[in-house]
Amino acid sequence: MNTAMTQAPGSTMSQPTRSRRGSQALRLLQGYAFFYPAFLLVAAVLFVPLFHAIWQSVHAADYMEIGRFVGLANFVNLLMHDGGLRDIGLSIVFVGGSVLLATPLGVGLAVLLNRPMRWRAFFRTVLVAPWVVSQLVTGLLWLWLYDDRLGPLQAMMQSLGIRALITDPDWAMASLILTNVWHSYPLVMVFTLAALQTVPSEVIEAATIDGASAWRRFWRITLPLIRNTLKVAVVLTTLHTFNTVTTILIMTGGGPAGATEVLALRVFKEGFQFFRMEVAATAAVLILLLNIAFSLAFVRVLKSDHA
Amino acid sequence: MASISLKNLGKSFNGSDVVKDVDLDIAEGEFIVLVGPSGCGKSTTLRMLAGLESAGSGEISFDGTPVNDWTPKERNVAMVFQSYALYPHMTVEANMRFPLEQSKMPREDVAATVRGAAEMLNLTQLLGRKPKTLSGGQRQRVAMGRAIVRRPAVFLFDEPLSNLDAALRTQMRMEIRKLHDKLQTTTVYVTHDQVEAMTLADRVVVMDKGRVIQVGTPMEIYERPATRFVASFIGSPPMNFVPARLEAAGNSLVLWLHDSVRLPVPPAHVPRLLPWRNRGFQIGVRPEHLLQQGQGQGVVEFDTVLCAVEVTGSNTQALFAIGATQACAVWQADWSARPGQTRTLAMNFERLYIVDEASGLIDAPAA
Numbered sequence: 001m002n003t004a005m006t007q008a009p010g011s012t013m014s015q016p017t018r019s020r021r022g023s024q025a026l027r028l029l030q031g032y033a034f035f036y037p038a039f040l041l042v043a044a045v046l047f048v049p050l051f052h053a054i055w056q057s058v059h060a061a062d063y064m065e066i067g068r069f070v071g072l073a074n075f076v077n078l079l080m081h082d083g084g085l086r087d088i089g090l091s092i093v094f095v096g097g098s099v100l101l102a103t104p105l106g107v108g109l110a111v112l113l114n115r116p117m118r119w120r121a122f123f124r125t126v127l128v129a130p131w132v133v134s135q136l137v138t139g140l141l142w143l144w145l146y147d148d149r150l151g152p153l154q155a156m157m158q159s160l161g162i163r164a165l166i167t168d169p170d171w172a173m174a175s176l177i178l179t180n181v182w183h184s185y186p187l188v189m190v191f192t193l194a195a196l197q198t199v200p201s202e203v204i205e206a207a208t209i210d211g212a213s214a215w216r217r218f219w220r221i222t223l224p225l226i227r228n229t230l231k232v233a234v235v236l237t238t239l240h241t242f243n244t245v246t247t248i249l250i251m252t253g254g255g256p257a258g259a260t261e262v263l264a265l266r267v268f269k270e271g272f273q274f275f276r277m278e279v280a281a282t283a284a285v286l287i288l289l290l291n292i293a294f295s296l297a298f299v300r301v302l303k304s305d306h307a
Numbered sequence: 308m309a310s311i312s313l314k315n316l317g318k319s320f321n322g323s324d325v326v327k328d329v330d331l332d333i334a335e336g337e338f339i340v341l342v343g344p345s346g347c348g349k350s351t352t353l354r355m356l357a358g359l360e361s362a363g364s365g366e367i368s369f370d371g372t373p374v375n376d377w378t379p380k381e382r383n384v385a386m387v388f389q390s391y392a393l394y395p396h397m398t399v400e401a402n403m404r405f406p407l408e409q410s411k412m413p414r415e416d417v418a419a420t421v422r423g424a425a426e427m428l429n430l431t432q433l434l435g436r437k438p439k440t441l442s443g444g445q446r447q448r449v450a451m452g453r454a455i456v457r458r459p460a461v462f463l464f465d466e467p468l469s470n471l472d473a474a475l476r477t478q479m480r481m482e483i484r485k486l487h488d489k490l491q492t493t494t495v496y497v498t499h500d501q502v503e504a505m506t507l508a509d510r511v512v513v514m515d516k517g518r519v520i521q522v523g524t525p526m527e528i529y530e531r532p533a534t535r536f537v538a539s540f541i542g543s544p545p546m547n548f549v550p551a552r553l554e555a556a557g558n559s560l561v562l563w564l565h566d567s568v569r570l571p572v573p574p575a576h577v578p579r580l581l582p583w584r585n586r587g588f589q590i591g592v593r594p595e596h597l598l599q600q601g602q603g604q605g606v607v608e609f610d611t612v613l614c615a616v617e618v619t620g621s622n623t624q625a626l627f628a629i630g631a632t633q634a635c636a637v638w639q640a641d642w643s644a645r646p647g648q649t650r651t652l653a654m655n656f657e658r659l660y661i662v663d664e665a666s667g668l669i670d671a672p673a674a
Binding site for chain 2: 216
């Protein structure tokens with residue numbers, strides 16, 4: 001309507017229309033020009049391998065060659081006869097343990113760091129440090145902490161009657177979880193800290209005036225208000241932990257006696273050590289499915305209350 | 308309900324005094340308005356009353372009992388914030404229920420109390436809504452609802468109407484006053500708006516630079532402001548101040564305004580002005596007391612040229628120069644006034660305020 005009205009005089013109509021069409025086409029082209037390089041890059045490094053993995057998981061393999069179509073035989077084989085269920089179970093323990101410990105730790109520290117206190121900037125920096133450390137260094141550092149003869153943690157454990165940590169099948173997974181918690185809590189902490197700063201102080205003061213204790217203020221007011229951000233942090237930690245290979249590879253390599261052989265490590269080993277591509281691809285697809293399932297579950301559980 | 312007493316109350320942040328030596332006694336059921344420019348310490352005083360801020364020095368007592376160390380809950384105060392501070396993730400009903408749940412009130416009583424308050428504030432239709440979906444005025448009412456459900460000993464309002472538009476502000480102002488008349492709860496209300504102070508308060512407390520400058524009923528503050536600051540803060544447009552001096556003229560006195568306007572002092576007013584003959588002073592006169600020619604009795608007239616005129620319908624504000632000072636007069640609608648006109652104005656000596664130049668203290672005319 002508007003354009004028709006502004007173009008009222010007939011004779012001058014064709015000229016501006018043509019140029020406008022031209023500039024619109026240019027604008028469209030510009031959009032594509034900006035969009036496609038990024039899209040192609042993502043497609044090349046993400047969609048193609050992903051599709052390849054899914055394709056491979058329903059085919060037999062001959063070294064790097066894709067073989068004949070086998071349907072779900074690879075999945076059945078891995079889950080029923082090749083320890084796949086056990087690996088999934090270990091992955092779930094690893095992820096569950098890490099998220100259950102890292103989330104409250106991260107949130108708790110964020111709440112502490114959000115209060116006015118001395119040396120706050122210093123503590124904020126120090127507490128974020130584990131996040132900056134690579135998985136490789138994290139693995140080596142904790143390997144030393146857990147060391148049977150030299151490790152300071154080991155010495156403490158010994159006084160509690162625990163003889164070995166990372167080398168004991170009963171304690172290896174717990175030790176890995178502890179290491180991963182140390183590496184993962186800063187993400188939750190940083191996200192939570194950012195979210196806490198968006199909670200208006202007057203709302204908390206109103207709750208104080210209304211007679212709510214600090215504990216209830218946190219549960220009834222603060223937590224619901226930061227829930228959306230926390231949800232993102234938990235999902236990211238979950239995905240990250242499901243896919244963790246480096247730390248485990250360095251610290252236990254899946255041992256002792258397969259006690260820490262999580263699914264992601266299995267993908268790495270099958271693919272790059274045993275070159276059983278169909279098993280690696282099948283395990284990778286399982287991880288993808290687990291990731292999606294867990295993320296959806298978190299999103300549901302932490303469903304937002306916001307109108 | 309509670310009576311409140313503040314003794315030598317003070318507070319400083321980073322070494323600078325925000326509130327200093329505040330003494331104030333508030334009677335049970337009284338509506339007190341703390342008014343002053345931003346940064347005068349009124350909000351800090353309120354927050355110390357609430358228990359959100361610790362008292363730096365001095366004593367706060369409720370009903371004669373010192374409450375400095377009490378939590379807001381123990382003080383049994385309710386507060387309405389400028390931003391309303393509603394809980395965004397809760398419905399209106401849950402917002403109003405929240406303080407009752409903290410006080411462990413039985414469930415049935417909670418529902419009944421919330422319903423009662425919602426009815427009183429016309430919120431019944433909105434109980435299921437979230438704050439985000441409400442208008443400013445509705446949010447304001449929910450904030451008040453959340454405050455009244457608990458039947459607190461003291462209501463505290465921190466500039467509750469600042470975020471509303473002018474029409475709604477007037478309406479809510481009346482509702483707040485009506486609510487107070489109904490509940491008779493001791494109320495302390497902070498604002499920088501002198502109209503709110505004048506219309507709501509039983510007594511107004513004017514603050515400046517962390518100190519209480521004057522306490523009195525709205526009319527006392529208006530009629531007999533203690534200092535130049537109070538006189539210029541209360542009243543709109545504010546009181547005119549003009550440097551003046553006195554000159555003997557035989558048996559009589561002449562008042563010179565800015566050495567440019569000469570006003571012979573009427574004999575009845577000579578005794579009041581005589582002591583100021585050798586002292587620096589200004590005269591203060593409210594715009595509504597600068598009458599037009601022929602109005603009022605016992606007035607002294609002088610000519611002046613209008614510099615600017617604002618007609619608002621019900622009245623006309625005229626700006627004119629007295630020497631280097633600009634002064635303002637307010638008349639009942641005078642549609643003929645135009646800038647550049649020469650007008651004869653009448654100075655009513657009965658309504659003349661004398662301001663000591665050194666101290667800023669005001670000698671108000673006898674009522």
